[in-house]
Amino acid sequence: MTSPEENIRTDELILATRAKKLAKRRGCLKCISSLLLPLALGVFTIVITFQQQSAAQRQRIEDRDAADLQRAEDRNASRLQREQDKQEAELLRKQEKDLDKQRYENGRFDAYIQQMGKLLKESNGSIMSSQVTATLARVETLNIFRQLDPQRNVQIIRFLYEAKQLTDTPENPSLDLSTAKLLNIDFRDAAVNEKQLYQLSFRGIFLLNATFIGIEMSNINFSRTKFDTTSFSLAEIHDADFSFAEFYYTSFTSTSFTSTIFAEATFKNANFSCKNIRDVNFKHSTLVNVNFSFSVLYNADFSSASLANVNFSHTLLFNAKFPSATLKGVDFSSAEMYKPDFSNAQLTNLNFTSTNLSNIFSSITFFSEALILSTL
Numbered sequence: 001m002t003s004p005e006e007n008i009r010t011d012e013l014i015l016a017t018r019a020k021k022l023a024k025r026r027g028c029l030k031c032i033s034s035l036l037l038p039l040a041l042g043v044f045t046i047v048i049t050f051q052q053q054s055a056a057q058r059q060r061i062e063d064r065d066a067a068d069l070q071r072a073e074d075r076n077a078s079r080l081q082r083e084q085d086k087q088e089a090e091l092l093r094k095q096e097k098d099l100d101k102q103r104y105e106n107g108r109f110d111a112y113i114q115q116m117g118k119l120l121k122e123s124n125g126s127i128m129s130s131q132v133t134a135t136l137a138r139v140e141t142l143n144i145f146r147q148l149d150p151q152r153n154v155q156i157i158r159f160l161y162e163a164k165q166l167t168d169t170p171e172n173p174s175l176d177l178s179t180a181k182l183l184n185i186d187f188r189d190a191a192v193n194e195k196q197l198y199q200l201s202f203r204g205i206f207l208l209n210a211t212f213i214g215i216e217m218s219n220i221n222f223s224r225t226k227f228d229t230t231s232f233s234l235a236e237i238h239d240a241d242f243s244f245a246e247f248y249y250t251s252f253t254s255t256s257f258t259s260t261i262f263a264e265a266t267f268k269n270a271n272f273s274c275k276n277i278r279d280v281n282f283k284h285s286t287l288v289n290v291n292f293s294f295s296v297l298y299n300a301d302f303s304s305a306s307l308a309n310v311n312f313s314h315t316l317l318f319n320a321k322f323p324s325a326t327l328k329g330v331d332f333s334s335a336e337m338y339k340p341d342f343s344n345a346q347l348t349n350l351n352f353t354s355t356n357l358s359n360i361f362s363s364i365t366f367f368s369e370a371l372i373l374s375t376l
Contacts, residue, residue: 109152112144113159120163127165128173137165138176150184158190161200168201168221178204178224186211313351 116127119137123129127137141160145153160166160175168174182205188194195214201221210230218238226246233253240260250270257277264284271291278298285305296316304324313333323343333353340357 105148105152108144108147109155112140112156115140116159116163120165125164126172127175134175141175141177142180145180145182150182150186151189153182154185154187154189157185157187161190161197166201167199169199174201174203174221177202180205181208182206182210183208184210188213188215191215 116137119127119133123133128134141156144156148156157166164172165175166177185207187197188211191197195216197215197217197220199219200217202225203221204224206226206228207230208228210227212230212232212235214234216236216238217240219240220237221241222245223241224244225242226248227250228248229250230247231251232255233251235252235255237255237260238258240257242265243261243263244265245262246266247270248268250267252270252272252275254275255272256275257280259279261281262285263281265282265286267285267287267290269289270287273291273293273295276296276298277292277300280297280300282300282302282305285302287305287307287310289309290307291311292315293311293313294315296318297320298318299321300317301321302325303321305322305326307325307327307330309329310327311331312335313331314335315332316336316338317340318338319340320337321341322345323341324345325342326346327350328348329350330347331351332355333351334355336356336358338358
């Protein structure tokens, strides 16, 4: 048996051993706890560092994208600015060019007026009284027409007209302007009160896109003049000479005629519809694709004329003369014809459907495939 002293010593030894182990454990725990904090700080630092690096990378990408976008916007703005500057420069150059042209044309116009005024003064108002003066005036006028725009050219015409150099009378013959080429002339700007042109002589010229709309014209001479895309609509024409003239795509719609000469003229794609035509001479003229529908013709003379694809439908013809004329593809449907004369006419493919023929005088030498239906 162990003595109490030995038991006490054994217990003390056990307690001491436990105390040592506990102290050792405490030391280990302190050591571990002292290591965990730096480790946690290190891990936190690493995580934060990675996050900061990632954020920095995203920021760099965003900055780069923003910089690229800004550069693109700057380039686009620069391009737009260059284009705007270019357009403004071009507009400025055009304006300067237009101003230079206007100054030049104004100068040429003023010089011409001064020169012609001097010639008129020297010739006592009649340029044609001297061959030298007439030639000089013709050359200067044809030259100025080529240099000026339509607005100034019509002012030239009005100046000459008001100076009575374009009126043709035995005492004062008109200035010869034949071969002149005039584009986009509105003769209303040359007419008196934009409505009247009397005794105007414009022989042998070329007119493209001219306008005579609503003008009253009397004793005018346009013989041997060429008209292309010209409008005489709503005009009143009396005692006019258009002999040997040429008309292409010309409108005489609602135009009235009295005592007008179209002898040996040429018409292609012309319109005479819807108006009164009295005592008009178409002798030896050539008419192709011409429209007289719904018009009233008194004493129209087409002697020896050539008519192809001409429309007289719904037209009143009093004493219309077609002797020795050649008619091909002419439409007289629903027309009223009183005392028409077709003597010695050659008729081919005509349409007389519902036509009223009264007191017809004819001695037709050639009649082929004419359509005569429901005539009265």
